[in-house]
Amino acid sequence: MKRTSRDIRTANRYEVLRQIIAESPTSRQELAAATGLSLATVATLVGELLDLGMLTEVGFEDSAGGRPRGLVAVNASGGALIGVDIAETYVRVELFDLALNVLARADEDMRPGESRPVQVVGHVAAAVGSVVAQAGVEGARVLGVGVSVPGQVDRATGIAEYAPNWDWHDVPLLDLLSEHISYPLYLDNPLRACAVAELWFGAARGRGDAVVVNLGTGVGAGLALGGGLHRGVSNSAGEWGHTTLVLDGRLCHCGNHGCVETYVGAPGIMLNLRELSPRSPLLHPEDQTATIDALARGVAAQDPVAVKVVRDTARYLGAGIADLVNLLNPEVVVLSSWVAAALGEPLLEEVREAVARHALRRPLAATEIVLSPIPTDPVCLGAATFALEGALSSITQKAGQRNNRRTWSKQ
Amino acid sequence: MKRTSRDIRTANRYEVLRQIIAESPTSRQELAAATGLSLATVATLVGELLDLGMLTEVGFEDSAGGRPRGLVAVNASGGALIGVDIAETYVRVELFDLALNVLARADEDMRPGESRPVQVVGHVAAAVGSVVAQAGVEGARVLGVGVSVPGQVDRATGIAEYAPNWDWHDVPLLDLLSEHISYPLYLDNPLRACAVAELWFGAARGRGDAVVVNLGTGVGAGLALGGGLHRGVSNSAGEWGHTTLVLDGRLCHCGNHGCVETYVGAPGIMLNLRELSPRSPLLHPEDQTATIDALARGVAAQDPVAVKVVRDTARYLGAGIADLVNLLNPEVVVLSSWVAAALGEPLLEEVREAVARHALRRPLAATEIVLSPIPTDPVCLGAATFALEGALSSITQKAGQRNNRRTWSKQ
DNA sequence: CCCTCTTTCTACAACCCCTTTCCTAACCCC
DNA sequence: GGGGTTAGGAAAGGGGTTGTAGAAAGAGGG
Numbered sequence: 093m094k095r096t097s098r099d100i101r102t103a104n105r106y107e108v109l110r111q112i113i114a115e116s117p118t119s120r121q122e123l124a125a126a127t128g129l130s131l132a133t134v135a136t137l138v139g140e141l142l143d144l145g146m147l148t149e150v151g152f153e154d155s156a157g158g159r160p161r162g163l164v165a166v167n168a169s170g171g172a173l174i175g176v177d178i179a180e181t182y183v184r185v186e187l188f189d190l191a192l193n194v195l196a197r198a199d200e201d202m203r204p205g206e207s208r209p210v211q212v213v214g215h216v217a218a219a220v221g222s223v224v225a226q227a228g229v230e231g232a233r234v235l236g237v238g239v240s241v242p243g244q245v246d247r248a249t250g251i252a253e254y255a256p257n258w259d260w261h262d263v264p265l266l267d268l269l270s271e272h273i274s275y276p277l278y279l280d281n282p283l284r285a286c287a288v289a290e291l292w293f294g295a296a297r298g299r300g301d302a303v304v305v306n307l308g309t310g311v312g313a314g315l316a317l318g319g320g321l322h323r324g325v326s327n328s329a330g331e332w333g334h335t336t337l338v339l340d341g342r343l344c345h346c347g348n349h350g351c352v353e354t355y356v357g358a359p360g361i362m363l364n365l366r367e368l369s370p371r372s373p374l375l376h377p378e379d380q381t382a383t384i385d386a387l388a389r390g391v392a393a394q395d396p397v398a399v400k401v402v403r404d405t406a407r408y409l410g411a412g413i414a415d416l417v418n419l420l421n422p423e424v425v426v427l428s429s430w431v432a433a434a435l436g437e438p439l440l441e442e443v444r445e446a447v448a449r450h451a452l453r454r455p456l457a458a459t460e461i462v463l464s465p466i467p468t469d470p471v472c473l474g475a476a477t478f479a480l481e482g483a484l485s486s487i488t489q490k491a492g493q494r495n496n497r498r499t500w501s502k503q
Numbered sequence: 504m505k506r507t508s509r510d511i512r513t514a515n516r517y518e519v520l521r522q523i524i525a526e527s528p529t530s531r532q533e534l535a536a537a538t539g540l541s542l543a544t545v546a547t548l549v550g551e552l553l554d555l556g557m558l559t560e561v562g563f564e565d566s567a568g569g570r571p572r573g574l575v576a577v578n579a580s581g582g583a584l585i586g587v588d589i590a591e592t593y594v595r596v597e598l599f600d601l602a603l604n605v606l607a608r609a610d611e612d613m614r615p616g617e618s619r620p621v622q623v624v625g626h627v628a629a630a631v632g633s634v635v636a637q638a639g640v641e642g643a644r645v646l647g648v649g650v651s652v653p654g655q656v657d658r659a660t661g662i663a664e665y666a667p668n669w670d671w672h673d674v675p676l677l678d679l680l681s682e683h684i685s686y687p688l689y690l691d692n693p694l695r696a697c698a699v700a701e702l703w704f705g706a707a708r709g710r711g712d713a714v715v716v717n718l719g720t721g722v723g724a725g726l727a728l729g730g731g732l733h734r735g736v737s738n739s740a741g742e743w744g745h746t747t748l749v750l751d752g753r754l755c756h757c758g759n760h761g762c763v764e765t766y767v768g769a770p771g772i773m774l775n776l777r778e779l780s781p782r783s784p785l786l787h788p789e790d791q792t793a794t795i796d797a798l799a800r801g802v803a804a805q806d807p808v809a810v811k812v813v814r815d816t817a818r819y820l821g822a823g824i825a826d827l828v829n830l831l832n833p834e835v836v837v838l839s840s841w842v843a844a845a846l847g848e849p850l851l852e853e854v855r856e857a858v859a860r861h862a863l864r865r866p867l868a869a870t871e872i873v874l875s876p877i878p879t880d881p882v883c884l885g886a887a888t889f890a891l892e893g894a895l896s897s898i899t900q901k902a903g904q905r906n907n908r909r910t911w912s913k914q
Numbered sequence: 915c916c917c918t919c920t921t922t923c924t925a926c927a928a929c930c931c932c933t934t935t936c937c938t939a940a941c942c943c944c
Numbered sequence: 945g946g947g948g949t950t951a952g953g954a955a956a957g958g959g960g961t962t963g964t965a966g967a968a969a970g971a972g973g974g
Contacts, residue, residue, distance in 0.1 A: 097508050097931050130933050158950025159940040244865050301736050324832020325712050326869035331829040336822050338750045411747050418742040421735020454655050458737035508960045541962050569921025570969040
């Protein structure tokens with residue numbers, strides 16, 4: 093709400109680092125052109141990041157007559173970021189270098205009984221310890237740990253106010269975690285993690301308004317409006333999954349009828365399949381992943397049942413996405429999460445057609461619908477991105493003496 | 504997208520003037536407390552506005568021992584703003600003083616045939632001339648004219664890209680108008696006009712995220728997110744009226760089925776009534792306004808049919824608004840426009856209940872649903888507000904010599 | 915009536931941010 | 945090695961906000 097000139101600096105820092113990560117190595121000139129900032133500003137920001145060890149100078153561009161451009165790149169080993177994805181049945185932790193490559197990964201399965209906060213915290217602490225050990229980085233290099241937990245969180249206090257799967261109410265998760273983990277911690281939910289991942293590294297990069305549609309067991313939408321996340325007043329914006337798609341439709345676990353999630357979430361898709369063909373061999377009653385994968389293979393093999401199920405699902409999804417397009421008029425809609433990844437292009441095609449049938453012409457013409465280009469787990473990546481943002485925004489203009497960069501500047 | 508320190512200044516200027524208009528007269532101290540700005544900043548901003556003649560010093564507060572606080576108030580006669588509401592069947596123009604009181608009004612009816620751009624422009628020019636003459640203000644005092652036209656507009660170029668009622672495509676409305684009107688012109692659509700009116704003078708004032716639901720013949724939502732309007736990439740965000748509420752439901756003139764508008768727009772409400780009681784005396788088949796008014800009177804008289812129709816309508820409306828609450832998690836939802844004004848409290852009550860049934864508990868708890876507190880035509884007011892914003896953002900630090908304010912400062 | 919106390923408000927300096935401008939550095943080519 | 949050309953650093957400048965010292969303006973007591 094309250095904007096200060098420092099926010100401008102932070103936003104520019106984000107912008108520059110984003111660009112460098114996307115295109116590394118690159119020159120200051122290119123950065124200035126890409127970000128629209130002046131050369132001087134880019135130079136100071138780059139200098140700052142060089143001093144912090146987040147960038148390195150990696151040589152010079154060939155020149156055709158003038159002084160060659162110095163090239164900078166992310167100093168991958170200049171720090172590490174950890175992303176934690178707490179889900180209903182597992183905890184996944186990934187450790188990234190500064191170029192956001194995965195250096196180590198640890199998965200911990202959680203049995204249905206193990207949902208008490210201390211147990212979950214234990215799993216997280218163990219996995220975090222494991223990735224740090226695996227990657228062999230010194231603790232000092234870990235810039236922060238981003239934690240994604242389902243449900244509603246209060247980022248300021250670090251409290252998980254409500255988690256739908258387990259019966260969590262106002263769990264002070266950050267406090268509990270900080271007893272085991274000494275790195276800076278950042279808490280948010282998977283919806284926003286995916287959105288921020290797209291914003292930095294995915295299809296929403298450089299776009300003003302984007303909607304990241306999350307298709308998993310649950311369904312939601314991350315709203316990236318005006319270049320930043322829209323959180324809403326109590327940080328619970330994006331609950332698109334519980335938007336009414338069919339009045340008096342299928343019963344949802346949230347208590348309502350006809351929620352989007354009941355038609356296009358993984359269990360909803362399974363129900364679509366069962367309604368169409370109750371004894372289909374594609375159906376693995378107890379296994380969402382297997383069913384979705386079977387569907388994907390079925391579509392590839394032109395199995396008529398699979399094709400029809402995907403088409404039906406896309407029809408629902410298209411109607412829901414059309415609502416988002418009409419309401420928010422975004423530049424891009426990104427389909428993310430494992431169901432979208434599994435069903436891929438065939439789903440995308442059908443969704444595009446369905447959206448085109450439902451959305452108004454003008455907003456539709458301005459928005460593009462794409463699959464997420466992020467190859468790894470977007471939640472871990474997004475969580476790590478929160479840590480990166482945190483590290484970047486806590487930089488405080490430390491009396492700008494530029495370190496001994498000059499000593500080895502020419503190789 | 505690109506933020507500069509000047510934007511901060513402009514935003515602060517808005518904030519301060521908003522506060523003064525809301526509470527006039529007031530002191531610099533109160534302003535600083537209310538806006539969170541430092542005293543120094545408030546003082547310079549107030550000084551600026553005093554120099555421009557938009558404020559006046561109006562005396563002093565009684566003090567209990569110290570120097571008394573100087574009081575400032577809007578200088579109502581320091582300028583005039585004009586708001587133009589172009590609708591399907593009429594053009595309404597209002598002239599406001601700087602305290603946003605209506606000084607003059609002109610209505611022009613347009614017959615169905617008269618929808619060519621030049622004809623509409625003629626009506627607008629005539630009405631603008633009329634209000635200026637009525638109010639007897641000198642032309643120099645008119646700070647700007649805001650124009651609201653239905654459909655999609657491009658504010659930068661001043662082109663009405665598409666108006667659904669008439670067959671307008673890419674009409675250079677601003678250029679046409681500027682041939683008749685020499686004041687600064689600002690173009691946008693009624694949805695955003697209502698939203699900005701609520702943001703400055705209504706229920707959204709001081710709120711971070713608000714949704715202004717417009718219930719008229721057409722239906723839409725103005726999105727005030729993060730303290731400013733969300734426009735979307737092609738300035739067409741807010742088309743909530745064509746969001747799907749009932750899959751395969753009523754046919755909408757947009758070509759789809761089951762749009763929100765077909766259930767809660769005035770024609771939709773008439774249909775709700777007709778379906779319930781085809782020969783109801785409440786129904787005036789050719790007159791929306793009369794029917795809605797009859798319904799309102801019916802509810803007041805506890806007519807069971809009227810009550811039922813309002814309840815049914817509220818049920819649809821509640822489901823639609825619940826979607827907005829879940830998706831955007833706003834601080835407040837404002838019901839605006841003539842249908843909301845006519846049905847008033849009874850509708851509000853039913854809507855609140857219906858939303859509570861559909862929305863998720865957490866976002867619901869954080870949002871308030873209210874009727875618009877704006878007593879006059881919100882579209883004209885909002886259009887005038889665009890002109891006010893325009894005037895405020897074009898202020899440019901003119902070598903700060905403070906004028907002869909001192910000469911009469913103490914009465 | 916004058917002095918002191920209190921509070922407001924202005925002017926000014928300090929600071930942060932971005933940009934423009936100037937100038938040196940670094941390379942190619944001749 | 946010198947001229948042409950481009951990169952990048954340093955300084956100056958403009959826009960903003962804020963803290964602070966001191967003038968301004970009143971209340972109240974002696």
